Amino acid sequence: MDQLISLFTTAVTFGTVIMYGAMGEILTEKSGNLNLGVPGIMYIGGIAGLIGSFFYENGNPNAIPFVGMLIALVCAFAAAALAGLLYSFLTITLRANQNVTGLTLTIFGAGFANYFGGSLNTMAGGVGQISVALTSGVFRYSVPALKTIPVAGQLFFSYGYMVYLAIILAIVLNWVISRTSVGLNLRAVGENAATADAAGINVTRYKYLATCIGAGISGLGGLYYVMDYIKGTWANDGNIEALGWLAVALVIFATWKSVRAIWGAYLFGALYWLYNFVPSFIELLNNTFGWSIPPMTRAMQQIIQMLPYVVTIIVLLFVSFRKRKEDQPPASLGIPYFREER
Amino acid sequence: MESTIQFNSGAPAVQMIDITKTFGTVVANNKVSLEIRRGEILSLLGENGSGKTTLMNMLSGIYYPDSGTIMVDGRPVSIRSPKDAFDLRIGMIHQHFKLVDVLTAAENIILGLNEKFVLDLKNVRKTVEEICGRYGFTVDPNKKVYNMSVSEKQTLEIVKVLYRGADILILDEPTAVLTPQETQKLFAVMRNMKEDGKSIVIITHKLHEVMEISDRVAVLRKGEYIGDIATKDTDPQQLTDMMVGRAVSLNIDRPDPVNPVRRLTVTGLTVIDDDGVKKLHNVSFAAMGGEILGVAGISGSGQKELLEAIAGLRIIESGDITYYEPHTGKAVSLLGMNPRDIKRLGVRLAFVPEDRLGMGLVGSMDLADNMMLKSYKKGRLPLTERKSPKQLAEKVVQDLEVVTPSISTPVRKLSGGNVQKVLVGREVEGDPTLLLSAYAVRGLDINTSYTIYRLMTEQKQRGAAVVYVGEDLDVLLELADRILVLCSGQVSGIVDARTTTKEEVGLLMTHLGAMQTEPADDKEVEA
Numbered sequence: 001m002d003q004l005i006s007l008f009t010t011a012v013t014f015g016t017v018i019m020y021g022a023m024g025e026i027l028t029e030k031s032g033n034l035n036l037g038v039p040g041i042m043y044i045g046g047i048a049g050l051i052g053s054f055f056y057e058n059g060n061p062n063a064i065p066f067v068g069m070l071i072a073l074v075c076a077f078a079a080a081a082l083a084g085l086l087y088s089f090l091t092i093t094l095r096a097n098q099n100v101t102g103l104t105l106t107i108f109g110a111g112f113a114n115y116f117g118g119s120l121n122t123m124a125g126g127v128g129q130i131s132v133a134l135t136s137g138v139f140r141y142s143v144p145a146l147k148t149i150p151v152a153g154q155l156f157f158s159y160g161y162m163v164y165l166a167i168i169l170a171i172v173l174n175w176v177i178s179r180t181s182v183g184l185n186l187r188a189v190g191e192n193a194a195t196a197d198a199a200g201i202n203v204t205r206y207k208y209l210a211t212c213i214g215a216g217i218s219g220l221g222g223l224y225y226v227m228d229y230i231k232g233t234w235a236n237d238g239n240i241e242a243l244g245w246l247a248v249a250l251v252i253f254a255t256w257k258s259v260r261a262i263w264g265a266y267l268f269g270a271l272y273w274l275y276n277f278v279p280s281f282i283e284l285l286n287n288t289f290g291w292s293i294p295p296m297t298r299a300m301q302q303i304i305q306m307l308p309y310v311v312t313i314i315v316l317l318f319v320s321f322r323k324r325k326e327d328q329p330p331a332s333l334g335i336p337y338f339r340e341e342r
Numbered sequence: 343m344e345s346t347i348q349f350n351s352g353a354p355a356v357q358m359i360d361i362t363k364t365f366g367t368v369v370a371n372n373k374v375s376l377e378i379r380r381g382e383i384l385s386l387l388g389e390n391g392s393g394k395t396t397l398m399n400m401l402s403g404i405y406y407p408d409s410g411t412i413m414v415d416g417r418p419v420s421i422r423s424p425k426d427a428f429d430l431r432i433g434m435i436h437q438h439f440k441l442v443d444v445l446t447a448a449e450n451i452i453l454g455l456n457e458k459f460v461l462d463l464k465n466v467r468k469t470v471e472e473i474c475g476r477y478g479f480t481v482d483p484n485k486k487v488y489n490m491s492v493s494e495k496q497t498l499e500i501v502k503v504l505y506r507g508a509d510i511l512i513l514d515e516p517t518a519v520l521t522p523q524e525t526q527k528l529f530a531v532m533r534n535m536k537e538d539g540k541s542i543v544i545i546t547h548k549l550h551e552v553m554e555i556s557d558r559v560a561v562l563r564k565g566e567y568i569g570d571i572a573t574k575d576t577d578p579q580q581l582t583d584m585m586v587g588r589a590v591s592l593n594i595d596r597p598d599p600v601n602p603v604r605r606l607t608v609t610g611l612t613v614i615d616d617d618g619v620k621k622l623h624n625v626s627f628a629a630m631g632g633e634i635l636g637v638a639g640i641s642g643s644g645q646k647e648l649l650e651a652i653a654g655l656r657i658i659e660s661g662d663i664t665y666y667e668p669h670t671g672k673a674v675s676l677l678g679m680n681p682r683d684i685k686r687l688g689v690r691l692a693f694v695p696e697d698r699l700g701m702g703l704v705g706s707m708d709l710a711d712n713m714m715l716k717s718y719k720k721g722r723l724p725l726t727e728r729k730s731p732k733q734l735a736e737k738v739v740q741d742l743e744v745v746t747p748s749i750s751t752p753v754r755k756l757s758g759g760n761v762q763k764v765l766v767g768r769e770v771e772g773d774p775t776l777l778l779s780a781y782a783v784r785g786l787d788i789n790t791s792y793t794i795y796r797l798m799t800e801q802k803q804r805g806a807a808v809v810y811v812g813e814d815l816d817v818l819l820e821l822a823d824r825i826l827v828l829c830s831g832q833v834s835g836i837v838d839a840r841t842t843t844k845e846e847v848g849l850l851m852t853h854l855g856a857m858q859t860e861p862a863d864d865k866e867v868e869a
Contacts, residue, residue, distance in 0.1 A: 179460060179461055180459050180460055180461060181452070181455070181456045181457065181458065181459060181460075181461055182456075182459070184445075184449055184452070184453060184461060185453065185454055185456070187442070187444075187445070188442045188445070188453050188454070191442045191443065191444060191445070192440075192441075192442050192443070194440060195440040195441060195442055195453070196442075196453065196454065197404075197424065198402075198404065198424050198434075198436065198440040199424065199440065199453040199454035199455075200423060200424045200425030200428060200454040200455075201453070201454040202423075325443065325444050325486070325488055326444060328444075331443065331444070339404065
């Protein structure tokens with residue numbers, strides 16, 4: 001039982017990281033831009049938030065935790081949006097290849113973040129590990145009264161506020177895209193930019209805004225990982241990059257609908273950590289039924305970690321076979337638009 | 343400036359004065375002045391590439407003129423974007439529809455208007471029904487565009503423009519994709535709108551439509567304004583002269599087939615496309631060496647699939663395709679063969695596909711390399727033989743008057759007409775016994791079109807069986823010997839091009855089996 005609860009909460013935590021990344025990418029892709037820089041952008045968001053709160057906490061003996069949290073949030077969003085702006089300038093204004101630009105951004109973001117993460121650790125001195133405990137505390141705060149409810153408290157109320165913010169954001173994003181005129185215009189830009197242009201929509205502005213805001217949202221995924229899961233420290237473990245690619249896969253899994261990304265993200269989170277729970281599960285079976293299933297090998301563990309990608313491939317196959325127009329990617333995804341090109 | 347306008351309400355609806363627009367070194371419009379009056383239907387006539395669409399795109403805000411003045415209701419205006427054009431009550435229906443496939447009709451109509459932050463589709467539906475009622479057409483506001491026919495999409499485009507309150511409507515080649523019957527419906531709507539006081543500009547190069555629908559004709563030639571004339575004071579011959587600058591014969595030379603022999607028979611051909619849609623159903627016909635078999639039909643009736651099936655590019659569901667060798671008369675089945683197999687059999691098949699730069703030529707390769715696509719197997723493998731393709735490219739450039747800086751220019755840098763000359767030139771080079779062509783003159787000017795017609799006729803006189811898929815019925819009636827009419831993937835008739843009428847072919851295009859007795863059948867038996 002404890003094992004299951006633990007799997008659930010880990011799934012939610014990791015799922016939330018993936019969900020932010022995917023929501024940002026959904027917004028971006030709705031405008032017709034395929035930004036494969038999501039992992040890099042999440043790295044940038046994470047490190048920027050950490051840097052912001054580190055300087056605030058370090059330079060201010062009476063640092064207010066809540067202010068630290070706001071600074072981290074703003075820094076993460078702004079830095080990630082800036083990375084989105086760079087991508088937008090290259091792909092929209094200069095019409096560079098989107099795939100190449102995105103992949104470059106991922107490589108750049110990972111290098112940038114790990115470099116400054118290392119620098120921060122050096123600056124922090126001591127054990128060589130920085131910590132923004134105050135800020136991280138706000139990110140990890142959960143209401144004690146609710147948290148202590150047996151089982152349900154653990155399952156639903158033991159998380160920091162960003163878990164709930166992600167769900168609200170997914171619902172709001174879905175509403176904006178499907179029910180408002182801004183969303184309609186955005187969908188038109190991603191489907192058929194020439195048509196949107198002829199209808200009087202400023203295609204360039206929509207692409208820039210969707211890509212930058214989308215990148216900002218993706219960046220929050222990195223911040224949540226840094227502040228909540230690794231408790232306001234920095235680790236060069238490559239987890240953010242892995243989660244970033246899962247976010248790109250989740251966009252496809254959710255067929256470009258942010259509400260579907262909610263449960264999709266938790267499913268991905270659960271599949272990602274499943275291997276951790278397999279040994280005790282095997283043990284449980286062996287003890288209860290007297291079976292003798294051999295313990296999990298390292299190879300087995302890596303196969304299980306592939307599951308989210310396998311599921312995505314299955315969804316892709318399914319969607320391709322069904323050919324429902326509404327489940328297809330935006331029609332001009334990846335294609336630059338230039339009005340006077342004939 | 344004229345002031346004798348029907349409504350005497352001051353200035354004309356639109357005046358364009360000395361408009362110039364260039365793209366790089368190409369002058370698309372050179373000091374063009376044009377007037378659009380209230381409550382008139384104006385035909386803007388010109389060959390392809392004469393700058394008609396460019397001129398109108400400057401009114402609808404797609405392009406911005408390099409110099410010149412645009413006046414609306416007598417006031418100078420600056421139209422920087424489509425939105426500016428809507429604000430001036432100008433709306434354009436583009437040749438390639440500007441609709442988003444996955445959205446509904448209603449959503450497409452309010453696209454970009456931002457009337458309310460939260461979409462209010464109920465209100466849109468009401469207004470749409472009102473507009474439809476007033477001018478006499480039907481649009482289902484909830485239908486998704488991908489479920490619509492071409493003519494439904496066009497109607498939607500018109501409603502979209504009217505919804506935005508346009509008083510000046512510009513229609514770019516609206517009849518290109520319509521059947522004769524649908525065209526009549528469109529013309530009726532246009533007349534209703536004119537009655538309502540709207541100004542309509544119709545861009546076209548079909549003379550009979552100009553004569554039928556418009557009050558006035560303005561003619562452009564190579565980016566220059568030639569003049570305008572009241573439709574009732576002119577005739578097609580005069581308009582043609584204005585359009586091309588010199589008198590050209592509208593007649594296409596059509597020698598009688600000499601000793602036609604059976605070259606290709608298709609029996610019971612059924613083809614299903616990648617989406618699982620049946621594109622051809624039980625199609626049977628024969629093509630003769632020494633004649634041109636025209637293929638008519640609304641676009642998307644299976645023409646493309648038919649040619650591709652014969653050329654070995656499509657999987658055939660059922661049926662048979664048999665080729666008869668010219669001298670021996672020996673029958674060989676082409677069923678299940680790919681283009682290489684067909685070539686290896688010794689069948690000299692030439693194929694001019696609809697998609698020139700997609701299937702016919704490689705855009706980024708030069709003329710000589712494109713010639714080599716047909717002879718890359720020659721030479722001492724793995725080295726290619728480059729000399730004869732070069733000579734061939736030079737010969738094609740010379741014979742067909744291809745305008746190109748050199749034979750080492752990438753073909754995508756050439757204009758549409760020159761690209762087509764390169765493609766057709768290469769295909770007819772190997773003395774084909776079977777020549778398949780799809781929309782060979784689409785987008786070409788009159789001169790190039792006639793060059794293509796001449797080449798087709800030459801091949802026919804050489805004894806090749808020519809299958810010519812066309813969209814201009816007037817041309818099909820003058821060029822082909824027999825016409826095969828397709829209607830939603832089925833043969834609805836085979837008629838003698840010399841005796842049939844346009845109305846008959848039009849009817850066959852829209853109504854399957856409208857005619858029970860086909861005179862062409864007897865001919866087949868004879869041959």
